[in-house]
Amino acid sequence: MTEILLFKGTALLYLLAMGAFFIYLVLLKDVYARVAPFILLAGFVLHTAGLASQIARNGFPVVTDLHEALSVYSWLIVGIYLLVQVKYRLTVLGCFVAPLAFLMALAGLAVGPGGGELPPGLRTSWLYIHVTLAFLGNAVFALAFAVSLMYLVQESRLKTKRMTALYKLLPSLERLDRLNYTFLVWGFPLMTLGIITGSLWAGFYWGAYWSWDPRYIASVITWLLYAALLQGRITAGWRGKRAATLTIVGFVVVLGYFLWGDAVFPSRHAGNFE
Amino acid sequence: MSVHRDIIIVGLNHRTAPIEVRESVAVEASLVPAALRTIRNLRSVHESAVLSTCNRVEVVAATSERDTAFMEVKRFLLDQQSAFGEKVVEEHLYAYAGGEAVRHLFRVAASLDSMVVGEPQILGQLKAYYSAAQEAGSVGAILHRLFHRSFTVAKRVRTETGIASRAVSIGSVAVELAKRIFDRLEDKTVMLIGAGKMGHLVARQLKSGGVSSLMVTNRTFETAVETAAEFQGNPIRFEELHRYLKLADLVVGCAAAPDFLLKREAVDETLRERKHEAMFFIDLGDRRNFDPRINALSNVYLYDIDDLQTVAQENLNGRAGEVDKAERIVDEEVESFLGWLDSLDQVPTIVALKERLEAIRRNEIEKSLRTSLKELSEKDRRAIDDMTSAIIGKILHGPISHLKRPLDGEEEALYVEALRKLFSLDEK
Structure with a gap:
C-alpha cells in the first residue's frame, strides 16, 4: 500500500516539477529555474523510497513487467539528469526530463503492478547486472536524445536566423554537441556491457548466447548505430547535426522496441520467460 | 519676394532597400567631394x-524649390549606379521635406533609425560627413544649424533616455550569436578580413566578449600589421588567407572587395581540414565578402548585416519605452528647429529688427525725459522724437534694402541669421 502511495506521490511531484519547468519556459523567471530541479529531486527521493520498498518486498531488484520497467527507467533518467544539472546547470533539459518522467510514472501507475513473479532460476546476479547496465545505458541515451533534439532546434534557429525566445534559453551548440558526446561515451560502454552480460546470461539459462529474437536484433542494430557514431566522431569529425540525428534515430529504435516491441514481435525477453 | 526655405532628404536605408541596392548607390569616402560638387x-x-x-x-x-530639388537629387542618386534598373532603385528611395526631413535627420543622429537602435557609431559617421561637406564648402547657415542641432538631439537622447546604455550594437548581436554557437569564446580564434570600421568594431566587441586570439589580414599587408598591433593579434598576408582559415572559428569580413573573398568550395575544404568544427562567418562588407551559399554547409553559420538586423530587432522589443521617450525629444527639437527656420524669413526679421530698435529708442527717450531733459517743452520733445526716429530709419535703411534685394537662399539666410544674433532678436 505504502508503495502505491509513494509512487503516486512521485508522479504528483514530477507533475509539479513539469509545471515549474514549463512556467519557467514561458515566463523565463529564474525563480522557477531554481525551484523546479528541487521539486524533481523531491520526486526522485520518493521514487527511490518506492523502489527500495519494492525490492525489499520482492527480495530482488528486477523489472519483470512494463510497470516496473517504466518506473526504473524514469528513476534512472531523473537521477542522471539531476547529476547533469549539478555539473552543467542545464535547466532546459529538465523541461524535457520532467514531463517524460511524469508520463512514465503515470503510465506505470496505470499499468499497475503486474504479476512480477520471477522464476527462481532467473534469480542470478548476472541478471541483475544485465538489467542494471542495460537500463543505465538506455537512460543515458534518453538524455542524449533530449540533448540532440535541443541541438536540432537550436541549429535550425541559427541557420534560418529566426530567433525566438527559445533560442536564448537553449545552451550553445558546442555545449549541446559536447554533452551528446559525453552521453555517448558513457552510454555506449554501458550498453555494450548490458548486451554482453545479457548474452552470457542467455547462454547460461537458455543455452544459446544468440537467437534471432526481435529484442536481440533491435539491440544489435542500435549498438551498431551508436558504434558507427562513436567511430565517426572520433575519426572523421562527425559532429553537430549529423551526430544529433543519428543519436535520435538510435534512441527511437530502442524506445520503439521498449514500448511496442513485445506487442508487435513476441519475444521471450521481458515478461515472457517460458 | 521672400525665398521659402526648405530642407529635403532623398535616399535609401536598411529598411527600404536590400544590401545590394544600397551598395550600388553608395558613395565611396574618397568620392564624397566630387559628389558634393x-x-x-x-x-x-x-x-x-x-x-x-x-x-x-x-x-x-x-x-x-522642393519639387525640382526632389527630382534633381533623385536623378543624382540614380546616376550613381548602373547595376540595377532605375525603376528598381527608385522604388527603394524615400524623400522627405520640411519638418519630415528635419525629423528624419534628427532620428538618424539619435540612432533611432539605425539598424540597431542606440548604436553609437552613426553620430560619428554623421559628424564625419558633415565635416566633409563643410570642407567642400557645400554647407551654409541652414545645414550648419541643422547638423549642429542633430548632434545636440543625439546628445540629449543619449543622456536623457536609456537607449544608449542598453544599446545593442551589431557587435554585441554578433557576440550574442557567437555565444549560441560556441560554448566559450576564450578558446576561439577570430580572423578579421579587411579594414572596414564595422569590422573593427565587431572585432573589438568579440575581444571584450572573451576571444583571446585574433588574426588580421588585408590586401595591404601594412594595414594588417597596424590593425593587428591595435588588437594584439597576428597579421596574415592576404595570399595566405586560405592557409590560416582553418585556424579561425569566427571569420569577420569587412573588406571593400568587388568579389567574394571566400567561396563555398574554399570553406568546404577548410571545414574538412578542421574536422567540421563549427565556423561563424560575419559579413559586414559594403559588398558581400562571403559567398551566401556558405550558410548551406553544415556546422557553418553565415550572418550578414541584414541578418544581424533581424536579430537586433528581437532585442528591441523590450526597449519600446525608451524609444518613445527619445521620439518625444526628437519632436520637441523638430518644433524648435522649424521655429528657427521660419524666423529666417526676411520679413519677420525686418519687422523684429525695427521693433527692437524702436523699443530701445522709446526706452531711452522716456528715461531722458524723465530725468535730465525734464524741463523740455512739448515742442522740443516732439523734435527729439522725430530726430531719433530719423536716426534709426537711416541706420536701418542700408541693412533693410540689402535684405530686400533678391538674394539666393543661402546668402539671405546668412544675413538674417547674423542680424538675429547681433541684435538678439530671438530673446524676448
Whole structure:
C-alpha cells in the first residue's frame, strides 16, 4: 500500500516539477529555474523510497513487467539528469526530463503492478547486472536524445536566423554537441556491457548466447548505430547535426522496441520467460 | 519676394532597400567631394551634404524649390549606379521635406533609425560627413544649424533616455550569436578580413566578449600589421588567407572587395581540414565578402548585416519605452528647429529688427525725459522724437534694402541669421 502511495506521490511531484519547468519556459523567471530541479529531486527521493520498498518486498531488484520497467527507467533518467544539472546547470533539459518522467510514472501507475513473479532460476546476479547496465545505458541515451533534439532546434534557429525566445534559453551548440558526446561515451560502454552480460546470461539459462529474437536484433542494430557514431566522431569529425540525428534515430529504435516491441514481435525477453 | 526655405532628404536605408541596392548607390569616402560638387551644381540646391554608410545613402539639401530639388537629387542618386534598373532603385528611395526631413535627420543622429537602435557609431559617421561637406564648402547657415542641432538631439537622447546604455550594437548581436554557437569564446580564434570600421568594431566587441586570439589580414599587408598591433593579434598576408582559415572559428569580413573573398568550395575544404568544427562567418562588407551559399554547409553559420538586423530587432522589443521617450525629444527639437527656420524669413526679421530698435529708442527717450531733459517743452520733445526716429530709419535703411534685394537662399539666410544674433532678436 505504502508503495502505491509513494509512487503516486512521485508522479504528483514530477507533475509539479513539469509545471515549474514549463512556467519557467514561458515566463523565463529564474525563480522557477531554481525551484523546479528541487521539486524533481523531491520526486526522485520518493521514487527511490518506492523502489527500495519494492525490492525489499520482492527480495530482488528486477523489472519483470512494463510497470516496473517504466518506473526504473524514469528513476534512472531523473537521477542522471539531476547529476547533469549539478555539473552543467542545464535547466532546459529538465523541461524535457520532467514531463517524460511524469508520463512514465503515470503510465506505470496505470499499468499497475503486474504479476512480477520471477522464476527462481532467473534469480542470478548476472541478471541483475544485465538489467542494471542495460537500463543505465538506455537512460543515458534518453538524455542524449533530449540533448540532440535541443541541438536540432537550436541549429535550425541559427541557420534560418529566426530567433525566438527559445533560442536564448537553449545552451550553445558546442555545449549541446559536447554533452551528446559525453552521453555517448558513457552510454555506449554501458550498453555494450548490458548486451554482453545479457548474452552470457542467455547462454547460461537458455543455452544459446544468440537467437534471432526481435529484442536481440533491435539491440544489435542500435549498438551498431551508436558504434558507427562513436567511430565517426572520433575519426572523421562527425559532429553537430549529423551526430544529433543519428543519436535520435538510435534512441527511437530502442524506445520503439521498449514500448511496442513485445506487442508487435513476441519475444521471450521481458515478461515472457517460458 | 521672400525665398521659402526648405530642407529635403532623398535616399535609401536598411529598411527600404536590400544590401545590394544600397551598395550600388553608395558613395565611396574618397568620392564624397566630387559628389558634393555635382550636387552643388544642381540648380535647385543651395546647400548639401551626403551621408553614405553601410546602412544608408542619403543626400541632405537646403532648397527653395522642393519639387525640382526632389527630382534633381533623385536623378543624382540614380546616376550613381548602373547595376540595377532605375525603376528598381527608385522604388527603394524615400524623400522627405520640411519638418519630415528635419525629423528624419534628427532620428538618424539619435540612432533611432539605425539598424540597431542606440548604436553609437552613426553620430560619428554623421559628424564625419558633415565635416566633409563643410570642407567642400557645400554647407551654409541652414545645414550648419541643422547638423549642429542633430548632434545636440543625439546628445540629449543619449543622456536623457536609456537607449544608449542598453544599446545593442551589431557587435554585441554578433557576440550574442557567437555565444549560441560556441560554448566559450576564450578558446576561439577570430580572423578579421579587411579594414572596414564595422569590422573593427565587431572585432573589438568579440575581444571584450572573451576571444583571446585574433588574426588580421588585408590586401595591404601594412594595414594588417597596424590593425593587428591595435588588437594584439597576428597579421596574415592576404595570399595566405586560405592557409590560416582553418585556424579561425569566427571569420569577420569587412573588406571593400568587388568579389567574394571566400567561396563555398574554399570553406568546404577548410571545414574538412578542421574536422567540421563549427565556423561563424560575419559579413559586414559594403559588398558581400562571403559567398551566401556558405550558410548551406553544415556546422557553418553565415550572418550578414541584414541578418544581424533581424536579430537586433528581437532585442528591441523590450526597449519600446525608451524609444518613445527619445521620439518625444526628437519632436520637441523638430518644433524648435522649424521655429528657427521660419524666423529666417526676411520679413519677420525686418519687422523684429525695427521693433527692437524702436523699443530701445522709446526706452531711452522716456528715461531722458524723465530725468535730465525734464524741463523740455512739448515742442522740443516732439523734435527729439522725430530726430531719433530719423536716426534709426537711416541706420536701418542700408541693412533693410540689402535684405530686400533678391538674394539666393543661402546668402539671405546668412544675413538674417547674423542680424538675429547681433541684435538678439530671438530673446524676448
